[in-house]
Amino acid sequence: MSRALAGSAVLSVKLVFLGTGSGKPTPHRGVSSMLLFRDGEVLMFDCGEGTQTQLAKSSVRPGGISSVFLTHFHGDHVNGLPGLIGSFTLNQREEVLDIVGPKGMRRWFKTLRDLHILWPGFDLRVNEVEGKGIVMERDGFHVEAVGLRHRITAWGYSYIEQPRPGRFDVEKAKALGVPHGPLFGKLQRGESVETPDGTVVEPHQVLGPSRPGLKITYCTDTAPCDGAVELAKDADILIHESTYPGGDEKLAHSRGHSTASDAARTAKAAGAKKLVLTHLSQKYPRTDIFVEHARKIFEETIAAHDLLELDVDRREC
Template structure:
């Protein structure tokens, strides 16, 4: 089987206070040698090591909001990167207030970073990063404090290379195949032009992942998750506690399933569980009654997302 598009490792899956079973919010996403960290709750760096993830590929940290269970692991991690002599710049995305938090900690702890920390606060819908192969967007969710949800989206991949057509058009095996596969037009020895579109099938969809926590069910979450291969969404409460959940700016597992269904995602993983739940099987059943392809995250759980049509 081809390599996964994304490998997701749930570092912490609890909410509020850490328990022996669940650390606080943090999810690592690996993609083609790059690693993105979504939220950085207490002990995220310990879980990061436990999961066997190296620091070198860490390319960006995205913080959803300034609640302790999502951010108190950040300073420790940034300081460990310094101790590890990191030289590469690191992007740090998050809501307004994140910069003040990091600067305040640095001041109080009299610490400096030898690597460049590109800190970017965002107060609304925005594009955080765009490369030739993917984009990372953020949009405000509906929580008690300002909170961002994220969407990591690959660009469509080139269509399948049609070897028979390439041969028939007289393209010699070798480097020209690679040029065509990258979408370029090539010139043959006799001057004939061969366009990539002649030998490539239709573009294939890239993989999409959405991360939405903490939030009440809201349209922004549905938009972020639209058509995603994987939605990571909070389910702080069981389905009987809708009023309590919404009053506190959270979702129930039924809300999570409803958002997944409305957004037409392929798979839902529920995280950010309240420490009150020892046995999550009833919560899983409640969610699956609405959206069958649901899992409940546990610490260090790994999920691989593969490209469609492979």
């Protein structure tokens, strides 16, 4: 079932949480993986062990996955990827699969091929992240990476859409003689139109200032750091690790992790609009304890659970 974060599902991006636990999968909570659906394309963030089983339980068609972003090489974030690629091969996938992640991926895939663990019949386009910045550009959006603070190299990612046109002023358009109908759509798409009495109306006459595109930030694994705040700056949705609920900051930070309170502080410092907690310790089967800690600092917080689907309405963001 889909839960709307804001408004209707029209023009929405959908997030599907496949695994939301830390460390190892349990019958109740898988390990890290999340999907982002946008106009005909599916991006996967992390692919922990058991991701394929979670996919099978969801409504997702795995063949639609075009790109995989790996945050770091800890097993709870990558162990599911060889299996997923193996299944793509069995299913005779032909489309290129983009894989973005830390340095070392080429070596990893070479070994998997050399040992005949994988023999993909499609291209794996590997992009090893070497520094912060844009790691993928597509029509309508790009993905940026920023380094986090973990026990090994870890990258967080932000999905950022191109700025959207300004709000369409219906009353102004009517006053200028534009009839309700297809001409409205043309103006909204930035095209000038001619009214029935021959007047030319330009888009700038009826559109407000352009608005920033939707931004969704995926930030795990990390102790609190400037990089996380920078990555999540003004994000509409910040998905942040919360391995511990709260009060365990010293322990969390010594292991390169965050508490729910840390995640909330990062969301607040970054000016994010919503916070979704994930990478929850398997020691805590319930999620309310994480949310309670975070909401003391950042009210707009929820905790993810496996197979949670969120519709993020672009018009409201």
